[in-house]
Amino acid sequence: MYLYLYHSHSGRHGIRMDDNLYSPTSASLLIAAVRRHGHRIALTTDGRDYAYAELDALSDRVAGYLRARGLARGARIALHLRNGAEYVISELAILKLAAIRVPLNELMGREELAWCLAHADTQALISHASLPQPLGGEDDRPAPLRISVPDHETCRPGEIPWVEVIGARGLDAVIEADPSDTAILAYTGGTTGHPKAVRHTYGRMASNLFAHIVSGDIRSDEVMLLTTPLPHSAGFHMAGCLLQGGKVILSTRFDPVEFLKACQDQGVTWTFAVPTMLYRLLDAMAEDGPAIPTVRTVVYGAAPMSRPRLEQALARLGPVFIQIYGQTECPNFITTLSKDDHLDPKLLTSCGRAVPFTRVRIARTDAVEGVGEVEVSAPYLLAEYFRNPEATAASLDGGWLRTGDLGYLADGYLFLVDRAKDMIITGGMNVYCSEVEAVLRRHEAVADVAVVGLPDADWGEIVTAVVVPGQATDPETLRLFARARLSGYKAPKRVVLAEALPLTPYGKIDKKRLRRDLEAPDDIDAGWPRP
Secondary structure (H helix, E strand, O other), X not given: OEEEEEEOOOOOEEEEEEOOOOOOOHHHHHHHHHHHHOOOEEEEEOOEEEEHHHHHHHHHHHHHHHHHOOOOOOOEEEEEOOOOHHHHHHHHHHHHOOOEEEEOOOOOOHHHHHHHHHHOOOOEEEEEOOOOOOOOOOOOOOOOEEEEEOOOOOOOOOOEEHHHHXXXXXXXXXXXXXXXXXXXXXXXXXXXXXXXXXEEEHHHHHHHHHHHHHHOOOOOXXXXXXXXXXXXXXXXXXXXXXXXXXXXXXXXXXXXXHHHHHHHHHOOOXXXXXXXXXXXXXXXXXXXOOOOOOOOEEEEOXXXXXXXXXXXXXXXXXXXXXXXXXEOOEEEEEEEEOOOHHHOHHHOOOOOEEOOOOEEEEEOOOOOOOOEEEEEEOOOOOOEEOOOHHHHHHHEEOOEEEEEEEEEEEOOEEEEEEEHHHOEEEOOEXXXXXXXXXXXXXOOOEEEEEEEEEEEOOOEEEEEEEEEEOOXXXXXHHHHHHHOOOOOOOOOOEEEEOOOOOEOOOOOEOHHHHHHHHHOHHHOOOOOOOO
8 A cells, every 4th residue: 555645736735545555574575585685694504504595496496396286375384393404494485385384393292293283284294304293183184294304313204305395396486475364373382281373474474573673683794693493482583684684503402612612603693592591601601711702682581580690691791682571472572671771780670661563561450569461562463363262352452462471560661570370379468479589599509490389278379489409508598598588478388409490392481390290299200300
């Protein structure tokens, strides 16, 4: 829809609209970028460089193969792949078909994988040969086309080898996506019941690309190192880098020594990390360890970062940090704590202000503490939860998303206190887990901690802390430390020491599993044993 300014004979001015205005999509933006940047290096992975032109040609072949097998606009194509060139090539091919990407985390179990494939009516599955295969379907749906990418195992028998796909004839012409077409079905990392499928459209994902570039400070000369899974947050950052013409370095896992070596050898300028990764990186650097002077942006999120460790990181690396707060439903950028904000000690417990693309408000505020549910409005909110109208109605209201997070606003800065479902009610009093966790993290022996509420006949729930010690300590010492700094009802009545905390496939602390295993101590999973 074009807009024209006109002047009438009456002297009145006005605007006439033309419905042919070009509306960009994430597909049109990224395909044009790949072709515009030509022979610049786009990707470094597994010891090899790929130019933009090579990614363009290879994705043309994958798209051509899929098109020849009947897949085009609206086809649901699942990617169950580790970080690597195959993921990037496949994603570009899906864009060229105006198809729907179904990104699946490599850590998914066979049962959950099968459920997601069936729920999405997936028509093709591209997966690494060594990753778990989905359990056999129990309905009459046709089996998806299966493409096997060799890794340390050869291609699975009966599946189409990747080499055949990338050797196919290229796509004759790109199929242009409409802004309202579905671009992504992203399955949430929820810890209750089946995951929900978040449906994003091509038009909304175009706005999200711009948000990543502007609010994530992604520049045209960027050298971006990504070590977290592309099906989750990292994939959105990668797309922003490709749009700008930068270079992406992909690794299948995070190793602090290898990370530092890559920074030094490749001149890394930008990276994304979750707090645990930054802790390990700081430990590897030490006070007299290797420096990474080329890094100018470190984006972190997914969980709160320990205040002492954040101060240590700022002292070691300087003002390079951007904290992000986002959700699968509003990818990565609801608020940011900017690099300059990190220089103000009073703001280090905040997740920042709304980015220029969003509005944030607190709903149903508690009159005493000023805490309520965080709601956000943005041009890149989910369109709906796919095939789940009840969840859609519960979460979306008049263009606002109910995030399920509890927090408060102070001078425009958002301070999160908990997930609504994780708040503990003990003796009729509300306890925010994050507050208790923040206090325990101040103890020098605490490397990591998670707080949950467990059923109790007298109190309803009791505050329980699971602590990963970084040095010798005991539960009573930690309990008394918290008791001296918190109201009596907030202090943990029980402290459990553990070697590690259980994580979801998306790298977040799995509090559902913590509660389950603490309630049935004889069945505690070996994934987080006690010392």
